[in-house]
Amino acid sequence: DQRMMVRLLAWLLNANEDLTFSKGLCADDEPSLMLKTLSGEMSQWIEVGLPDEKRLKKASPKADSVLLYTYGGRNAALWWQQNETELMKISNLSILDFSDEELNQLVEQTQRTMQWQVTISEGQMFITTPETTITINPVCIKSEN
Numbered sequence: 001d002q003r004m005m006v007r008l009l010a011w012l013l014n015a016n017e018d019l020t021f022s023k024g025l026c027a028d029d030e031p032s033l034m035l036k037t038l039s040g041e042m043s044q045w046i047e048v049g050l051p052d053e054k055r056l057k058k059a060s061p062k063a064d065s066v067l068l069y070t071y072g073g074r075n076a077a078l079w080w081q082q083n084e085t086e087l088m089k090i091s092n093l094s095i096l097d098f099s100d101e102e103l104n105q106l107v108e109q110t111q112r113t114m115q116w117q118v119t120i121s122e123g124q125m126f127i128t129t130p131e132t133t134i135t136i137n138p139v140c141i142k143s144e145n
Contacts, residue, residue, distance in 0.1 A: 001107040002071055006048045006098055007032055009106075009125065009136065010069045012118055013096075014046060031059065050079040053086045056093060065144060066093045073100040080141060091145040096138040105134045 010033055011019060022030035035044035045063035047056065050070055059066045070076040076097055080087075087093060109116075109129045117128040125136035 001110060002100070002103045003048060005103050005106045005110075006069050006071050009098065009138075010046050010048055010067070012125065013069075013120065013138070014044060014067070019044075034063075050076060053083045056087065056090060060090050060092055064092065066090065068093065068095045069098065069138070070095060070141070071098045071100065071103055087142060094143050095141040097141050098136065098138055102134065102136050105132075106136070109134070 007021065011021070014033065014035065016035055019033055019035045021033055031045040032048040033044075033046035034042060035046075037043050042063040044065050044067060045059045046067045046069070047059070048069050048071075050072060051068070056066060056068065070079070072079075080095075087095070106127065109127075109131065115130065119126040119128075123138065123140075125138070127134045127136060
């Protein structure tokens with residue numbers, strides 16, 4: 001459920017009529033989300049989760065920018081610690097992390113049909129559901145060089 005929420009948040013943060021979801025976990029050679037130019041070139045390669053650093057290195061020359069949205073609390077921190085040296089070398093890579101606590105609040109609001117109002121201001125996301133408003137504060141771990 002958290003992965004689904006992070007994919008949705010990534011889509012919201014990069015909203016564009018040409019932004020598309022890939023087939024998901026079964027698409028090894030595609031990102032979670034992608035934005036292509038009119039000529040078919042990859043503008044944004046967007047990953048979700050804690051991918052192998054080799055995957056991000058492979059994505060780097062294929063797109064103008066590579067965005068990674070991580071989640072998983074302690075696991076994400078450990079993943080970063082293990083991969084930081086290599087990931088810092090990828091100049092067009094940005095990494096944002098979502099807290100488990102905030103994601104779990106969203107998961108609790110998940111229904112078969114949902115209506116959310118989303119406001120994004122200065123990097124914060126305010127998601128209003130019929131029951132509550134949830135604030136999401138993605139933390140920048142790495143920005144493009």
